[in-house]
Amino acid sequence: MFAAESLVRTLINQGVEVCFTNPGTSEMHMVAALDRIEGMRSVLCLFEGVATGAADGYARMAGKPACTLLHLGPGVGNGLANLHNAQRGHAPVVNIVGDHARHHLKLDAPLTSDVEGVCRPMSRWVGTVREPSEVSTMAVEAVRQAYGPARGVASLILPADCAWSDAEPDVLPAIEPPAAIPVPADTVAEIADALKAAKAPVILLGNDACLDTGLEAAGRIAEATGAKLFMDTFVPRIARGHGRVSPKRLAYFGEQALEELAGTDLLVIAGSKPPVAFFAYPDQPGELTPPGARAVTLGDASSDIQEALVSLAAQFPDAPAPKLSKLSQAPKLFPDELLNPGYVGISLLRHMPEDSVICDDATTSGMGVFPWIEHGPRHDWLCLTGGAIGSGMPQAVGAAMACPDRQVFALCGDGAAAYTLQALWTQAREKQNIVNVVFANHSYLVLNVELARVGAGEPGPAAQQMLSLDNPKMDWVKLAEGFGVPARRAATAGEFDEALQAALAEGGPQLIVAEI
Amino acid sequence: MFAAESLVRTLINQGVEVCFTNPGTSEMHMVAALDRIEGMRSVLCLFEGVATGAADGYARMAGKPACTLLHLGPGVGNGLANLHNAQRGHAPVVNIVGDHARHHLKLDAPLTSDVEGVCRPMSRWVGTVREPSEVSTMAVEAVRQAYGPARGVASLILPADCAWSDAEPDVLPAIEPPAAIPVPADTVAEIADALKAAKAPVILLGNDACLDTGLEAAGRIAEATGAKLFMDTFVPRIARGHGRVSPKRLAYFGEQALEELAGTDLLVIAGSKPPVAFFAYPDQPGELTPPGARAVTLGDASSDIQEALVSLAAQFPDAPAPKLSKLSQAPKLFPDELLNPGYVGISLLRHMPEDSVICDDATTSGMGVFPWIEHGPRHDWLCLTGGAIGSGMPQAVGAAMACPDRQVFALCGDGAAAYTLQALWTQAREKQNIVNVVFANHSYLVLNVELARVGAGEPGPAAQQMLSLDNPKMDWVKLAEGFGVPARRAATAGEFDEALQAALAEGGPQLIVAEI
Incomplete structure (x- = not known):
């Protein structure tokens, strides 16, 4: 050997x-x-x-x-x-x-x-x-x-x-891998007391706190204490859809997040750390714990945060059952309307199989899809935790390998999809059930917003060119087919709805260009 | 400001x-x-x-x-x-x-x-x-x-x-950038003496020694001393074609390089360092200075090696004129023959404009093209100096930006091209005169060779699958068109010859799939 x-x-x-x-x-x-x-x-x-x-x-x-x-x-x-x-x-x-x-x-x-x-x-x-x-x-x-x-x-x-080397080294047996760190009972008790005393508490959920057990416990605590539940803007994985507790997603832009958290007197951090802005902007605060709020940490990413939330919930034995998302009827689709991320969300709500997995690498568009399926079929939503675009299609390869019986979606901005489009080839090779949705706005849209926000002045033609992807426009149908993945194009709500149904019916890897 | x-x-x-x-x-x-x-x-x-x-x-x-x-x-x-x-x-x-x-x-x-x-x-x-x-x-x-x-x-x-920051920082004027380091006259004189005394000397040219002035001087030295001229296997840029001195390219595999250098008693390193094998193999030497040869360094990558070669040549005032490549008639093309890298070389010899630039990112196939155009139109050949594949199409973007009046070629293995195919989009956007040749052997061919060479045993089906790119086959015509670059496919010598003529006539970025 x-x-x-x-x-x-x-x-x-x-x-x-x-x-x-x-x-x-x-x-x-x-x-x-x-x-x-x-x-x-x-x-x-x-x-x-x-x-x-x-x-x-x-x-x-x-x-x-x-x-x-x-x-x-x-x-x-x-x-x-x-x-x-x-x-x-x-x-x-x-x-x-x-x-x-x-x-x-x-x-x-x-x-x-x-x-x-x-x-x-x-x-x-x-x-x-x-x-x-x-x-x-x-x-x-x-x-x-x-x-x-x-x-x-x-x-x-x-x-x-x-x-x-042909030395005969050992083949070592399994070890018990390190577990998450338990949160001390004292910390749980202190935070229970703080929640009881608080007038306008918020619980911010991150990492494993967004899995089923953590969410359910957080929902009970919220019912008992009146705390509002938020999730980090980008979490590795959140369990969503009907039958689940659904926290509000903290806004991406700092000033909006601060507005959402305004008036909070206690911010309980569960599985994460106090919120900060994604980027710095001139004359904008980076720390998003609102003025007047005390931040206390139940646990961070290394903690057994689900168990801690269960223990915390147990401090409120009379808590009513948590509020759960209910499967809602999809809003009416106007098939001739120009496509936008909301219509993509509505079509997912209509056709997405139970227990789908969604890998979100669509900065601006992903935020537009997210709210629409809160009351939809059960799903796991995977966020761009590190902000490095090019995650969606590769992540989908891995998710489909881990969960071969679940339908996987990759939601990608066209800028992001262009980073790692080679993933389509592995999807085809492994015949994975992945529907890739490429939002083709033909620009680094978020950067057009950011250019204004950082106060860099009015963009001239050279700056606009540097943020634009429309010369030439990428043909994502050809790119997908080039890597062996069938593809469709949709420019209206109706076209997308049909394309999604067809892609799901056909199975295997599929790509839909969402012209927005 | x-x-x-x-x-x-x-x-x-x-x-x-x-x-x-x-x-x-x-x-x-x-x-x-x-x-x-x-x-x-x-x-x-x-x-x-x-x-x-x-x-x-x-x-x-x-x-x-x-x-x-x-x-x-x-x-x-x-x-x-x-x-x-x-x-x-x-x-x-x-x-x-x-x-x-x-x-x-x-x-x-x-x-x-x-x-x-x-x-x-x-x-x-x-x-x-x-x-x-x-x-x-x-x-x-x-x-x-x-x-x-x-x-x-x-x-x-x-x-x-x-x-x-809107502070008012300086805008600094130009400085004289650092120049290459002159080689001491003593070193030149010592190496001249060593060359005179040697029976079977070799001069190994690297980096700037492969530019016009360095090559010409090296050619004179070779004529005066009987030294054989070699170039490093991978140099940043070598000036080639008719009217140029043409060193032999040191073989990629160590044992072949050692065979080429066998019997050498003096190895003069000009602009580089003593040769080593690209990879290690069990029971193979890594250092390629042949046994019995003394290696002496005229200069390394930091040296003004062209000037040093000129000085060294001046030590042999009676040297005859160097041997130069002569424009040769292209060998007969057999249009129905299955395409191979040699036929690509022959077509380049027939149709490549003078002063073309060739960016070589085609490990196995590039070596097959290289010798055919030694006596062809003048060109600069850029090698994969760091061995990190995915260089060809991006490098072509930069070369075309530096030399807008010269025809640029990118020669890419299909494995390498898949790394950075997004370069095609910039080629289209900037309307660059680049012909991309993708050698589609649908495998990491060099790795099939290497698997045997490292003595890892006979590859089973799983190993073969890991080195094969044929499931699915990439469709490079679609991939190119998806990024806005027109593309053609060629499977015979004649088809490639026609495709190359058409691509050059059309101008702008082009891609030819060379099915080999």
Whole structure:
């Protein structure tokens, strides 16, 4: 057995079942190991940003890590943006990176780089295998580190000679991965008291607090205390739709968020940290805890926040049942109206299967879809946690791999979709049930808004050109078909509704261009 | 004037004329500055890897830096692979990266990351603006650092508030950028003596030694001493075609390179360093200086190697004129033969305009084209210096921007082309005369070879699937058209020859799928 084989076998023992790969020469023994060993599914991606985004989406839905297999420093570089999103979304990822053989590094061959240095900014842990005999131990440590707490990206660097060595290293058995940190009973009791005393409390839910158990408990607390429930603007995953407690989503722009929170006297942070603006603007506050409010933290991303919310709810034994979303009738569709994100939301409400998964990489348009399906079929909504666009289609690959029986949607701005469109090829190769919706506004729309907001003055023609994608217009039907994914175009509410029904009926990967 | 404007004006004063951009909110004041100021051309790219690859191609052809404009850590991440190629090719690049406002960084908003950390592995210099008043000084320093010596990537990080400050910072005048380091006369004399004494000398040319003056001088030295001329396997740019001295390209695989160099007693390194294998293999040497040869260095990448070669040639005043490539008649084309890289080379020999520029990102196929045009029209051939695939189409964008009157070609493997195909959109937007040739072998062909070479055993079906791109086959005609570039398909020598003629006659960006 060569060392790469013991690495793969050890990972399988730890419950790692999927590897999103884009290998090169220095990873050939890993490829051979993946080839020989049953129990690890290899999913080839045409670009590393697809592999890392898929690992992110997989982790969010499976609740456990997949691994990647990337090629040297430039390969990690290509994957960094989606590792950033995973890290910010506390998605556990075991990021495996091949490096040159140890004796080859000193020769400074063309592909030599500081692989640890490339990994570090987007990893919570980085480890390099120094000896073939370390391979299994390091693999276990990488899995452990991916679980945190808080969970995130663990990068394991494997020199080629450590992979190809035919020493007989151990295949280590499973360990119990680290669990989230329990919130002390005192903290729960103090926050219960604070809630009882508060006049206008708000509970801000982030990370795991937006999963079923956390939401349900938060709903009970809200009923008992009159607290308003908010969720972070970008959470890794929120369970939504009928039968669920539905917090209000904190507005993206700071001044709007402050307005929403105005008058709050107690801000309870559950699974997250006090809210801040996404970007800085001249003469705008960055901290969004409203003046006059006291912020108290029940738990952060490393906490067992669902259990903490259950304990907190238990402090209010007489709380009435929480308010739940109810399946509502879809509003009337005006088929000849020009399409907008709201109509996309209405069509999802009408046709989306129960337990769909929605990967949102559509900055402005995603916010327009979101409210419409609050009272729709049950679904999980995955946000752009790190703000690095190009997440949607890759994340959908991973989500579909984790949940093959659920319908997956990727909602993408056209600017974002252009970052990682190679994901469509893997969707086609793996025949995944993913409907990709590309909102074609032919511009970096959010940046047109931002240009005005930062006070940079009136944009002239050169600035407008720099934010416009209309010269030439991308033809997303051709781009999708080029990667083997059938595609349709819709410019009206009716056309989109028909396209969505047809895409769902046909199954497999599909793309709809939403001309807005 | 806000600080971003003084940055742009200072860069223009330093001769920086082009900015390859993919901005975000934190760069809006740079966008506004680029909008208002004449003298800096902004070229929008749909992905950061296109922007950095274009800056690489521009620098190789213009001999001076362009700048980029990238968005925070994930934006640099997306651009790292082509920054690596630029850094390894000693192409001067001023890599400008926006960051959050200084007061916003401590809030750890979702897009916060260690931007310096992301830049460092692929930069020779990293600087962060700490105060708005520093902007112009830092811009001058970034340009200075990009010139080296040796030249490379200088990353300048600009916090948003340092860009938007309306302080009245200086616009600094031009400085003389650092020049390459002269080679001491003693070194030249010693190497002349060594060459006279050697029985079987080889001169290995790298970096600037492969430009006209260096090649011509090397040709004279070869005639005088009987030295064989080799070039590094991957050089940033080599001047080729009729009327030029043509060194032999050192083989990619180490054992072949060692065979080519066998019997050498003196290896003179001119503009490079002693040769090493691209990758390590079990039981293969990494150092390629042949046994029995003494390696001596005339100069490395930081040296004024062209001047050194001229001085060295002057030590042999009676040297006959160097041997030059002569325009040869193209070999007969067999139009019905199945296409292969050689036939692509023959068609280039037949139809390529004088002074074309060829950006080679076609690992296996590029090596097959290269020899055929040695005696063809004059051209510059740009190699994949850092080995990070996805360079070709972006580099072509930059080369065409630097040389608008020259025909540019991008030769890409289909695996490589899929990395950064978004470059096609910028080619269409800028109406650039670029013919993209995508060699569609529907596999990571080189990896199939490498899998065998590293001794990983016979590949099973899973390994074969991991190196195969045929399920589904990418449709490059649709992909090109989707980004606004007309495309043709060719499966025979005759079809390719016709497609190339048609593409050149039509002008503008074109793509030919070479089915091989």
